[in-house]
Amino acid sequence: xxxxxxxxxxxxTYEAAGLYWDAPGAAGDCGVSFRRAGxxxxxxxxxxxxxxxxxxxRGSLVHLAPGTTYEARLTSKSGATRTLTFxxxxxxxxxxxxxxxxxxxxxxxxxxxxxxxxWVVYDGGGATIDVHGAQPFDIRIDASYVVVRGFVLKGAGxxxxxxxxxATDVVIEDNDISGWGRxxxxxxxxxxxxxxAGIRAMxxxxxxxxxxxxxxxxxxxPRYSANSWSTGDHPSGPQAIAVSWCGGxxxxxxxxxxxxxxxxxxxxxxxxxxxxxxxxxxxDSDIYGNVVRDAWDDGIEAEGGDxxxxxxxxxxxxxxxxxxTTVASVGPVYIFRNVYDRSHFRDGPPDxxxxxxxxxxxxxxxxGNGRRYVFHNTLLQGREPDSRMTLGAGGAIAGTGxxxxxxxxxxxxxxxxxxxxxxxxxxxxxxxxxxxxVFVGEVPRVKYAHAIAGAPRFAHGxxxxxFTLARGSPGLDAGIAIPNFNDDFKGKxxxxxxxxxxxxxxxxxxxxxxxxxxxxxxQLK
Numbered sequence: 001x002x003x004x005x006x007x008x009x010x011x012x013t014y015e016a017a018g019l020y021w022d023a024p025g026a027a028g029d030c031g032v033s034f035r036r037a038g039x040x041x042x043x044x045x046x047x048x049x050x051x052x053x054x055x056x057x058r059g060s061l062v063h064l065a066p067g068t069t070y071e072a073r074l075t076s077k078s079g080a081t082r083t084l085t086f087x088x089x090x091x092x093x094x095x096x097x098x099x100x101x102x103x104x105x106x107x108x109x110x111x112x113x114x115x116x117x118x119w120v121v122y123d124g125g126g127a128t129i130d131v132h133g134a135q136p137f138d139i140r141i142d143a144s145y146v147v148v149r150g151f152v153l154k155g156a157g158x159x160x161x162x163x164x165x166x167a168t169d170v171v172i173e174d175n176d177i178s179g180w181g182r183x184x185x186x187x188x189x190x191x192x193x194x195x196x197a198g199i200r201a202m203x204x205x206x207x208x209x210x211x212x213x214x215x216x217x218x219x220x221x222p223r224y225s226a227n228s229w230s231t232g233d234h235p236s237g238p239q240a241i242a243v244s245w246c247g248g249x250x251x252x253x254x255x256x257x258x259x260x261x262x263x264x265x266x267x268x269x270x271x272x273x274x275x276x277x278x279x280x281x282x283x284d285s286d287i288y289g290n291v292v293r294d295a296w297d298d299g300i301e302a303e304g305g306d307x308x309x310x311x312x313x314x315x316x317x318x319x320x321x322x323x324x325t326t327v328a329s330v331g332p333v334y335i336f337r338n339v340y341d342r343s344h345f346r347d348g349p350p351d352x353x354x355x356x357x358x359x360x361x362x363x364x365x366x367x368g369n370g371r372r373y374v375f376h377n378t379l380l381q382g383r384e385p386d387s388r389m390t391l392g393a394g395g396a397i398a399g400t401g402x403x404x405x406x407x408x409x410x411x412x413x414x415x416x417x418x419x420x421x422x423x424x425x426x427x428x429x430x431x432x433x434x435x436x437x438v439f440v441g442e443v444p445r446v447k448y449a450h451a452i453a454g455a456p457r458f459a460h461g462x463x464x465x466x467f468t469l470a471r472g473s474p475g476l477d478a479g480i481a482i483p484n485f486n487d488d489f490k491g492k493x494x495x496x497x498x499x500x501x502x503x504x505x506x507x508x509x510x511x512x513x514x515x516x517x518x519x520x521x522x523q524l525k
């Protein structure tokens with residue numbers, strides 16, 4: 001709930017903002033419009049979701065510009081109106097001091113921080129820190145308002161970068177991270193300890209620690225692998241990013257994550273307390289523009305509260321599921337314009353691998369059924385010469401058993417190409433709203449409005465960031481308008497899928513970034 005004397009609030013990141021209105025005066029969706037400060041025209045946003053259990057309207061604005069002041073106008077069905085002003089975070093932070101850090105073989109201890117008016121930058125300039133397994137961390141951060149950038153980090157005995165429990169307002173950028181982690185047990189040479197990570201934060205003694213920005217990092221080649229589902233046990237092992245019990249307002253953008261040389265992660269990114277009202281990334285957080293590869297479980301494990309969490313524009317490949325949201329107990333969570341390539345659930349050839357859904361979306365009524373929005377995603381189905389079946393997801397949206405069905409989920413304008421000719425959705429509960437999605441084969445036997453059947457045809461073979469549909473393809477000009485999410489569509493209607501025809505190629509990873517947090521920031525090649 002908001003403070004007693006304030007009933008509306010905006011919590012902005014760089015390119016989005018979460019909006020909240022307590023006790024809006026009507027049980028129903030809350031309208032929202034917005035504009036840049038000084039602009040004459042108001043633009044419609046997607047209605048905020050009314051959460052009856054808390055008598056609160058909440059939802060997000062997206063596609064905002066960094067470092068920009070906006071006005072938002074909220075209106076309820078009873079006619080009540082609120083107006084609020086907020087400013088998105090600037091891409092660049094003010095700098096008080098730059099610490100040039102040389103190469104070394106001992107942990108860099110970051111203990112001296114800055115303030116909102118002047119951050120302290122720890123600049124590696126390409127220097128290598130390799131502790132050769134003799135110390136648990138390459139870098140330990142125990143200060144706030146710091147930027148850690150431009151390091152090559154190797155050989156950490158546990159986590160390459162550990163963010164301490166009291167640190168907040170931290171930017172980690174332009175680092176190359178590899179070779180970290182512990183064996184799972186004595187004498188183990190293959191599998192690693194669970195959740196040892198390239199970047200790890202544990203905030204259990206200070207859950208208000210928040211506002212971590214992880215951008216333009218390459219995290220790859222952990223020392224050990226996770227196990228697959230073929231072992232009979234849930235995967236466990238290293239992760240690229242692991243964040244536990246932290247306060248939210250996190251941004252993970254424009255990074256490149258991969259396992260490499262036969263190694264895979266448990267989840268590429270995730271945390272703990274999935275069945276809670278917190279979890280990873282908790283609240284008011286964004287995950288976008290990343291390359292996410294090589295997990296035996298989830299590419300992006302965004303599970304727990306998921307209050308105003310936005311996941312968009314990621315390329316996800318070689319994972320069991322694309323985006324996991326079991327559960328989204330608070331909501332809403334937005335999953336939009338992601339591209340999912342190959343799904344890999346078990347060891348062995350693809351024809352013997354049943355594979356998993358793009359969105360794992362189970363709910364637990366005991367915790368709450370938060371709203372999910374799934375918009376404009378593309379599922380690919382590549383082939384390899386020796387396989388009879390294609391290589392992508394086995395399902396589109398699915399729950400996790402009869403006790404955890406999909407609930408309170410809105411799906412629009414997705415290209416749900418699955419390798420199954422039927423059964424693209426399972427464990428579907430009540431109170432969902434599915435429409436305007438493309439399916440290959442049989443449309444799922446759930447309540448559906450305006451489902452589109454047929455295999456997509458891509459204009460340029462779905463290569464080099466071009467996932468636009470060819471002329472005459474199912475899904476071209478066949479979607480529905482979604483305020484603030486597809487306002488720039490071309491043609492007579494939005495295209496189904498992640499990539500609107502007539503727009504530039506999609507970019508992921510380092511290529512997607514607009515610029516550094518600090519002028520002159522070192523970018524690893």
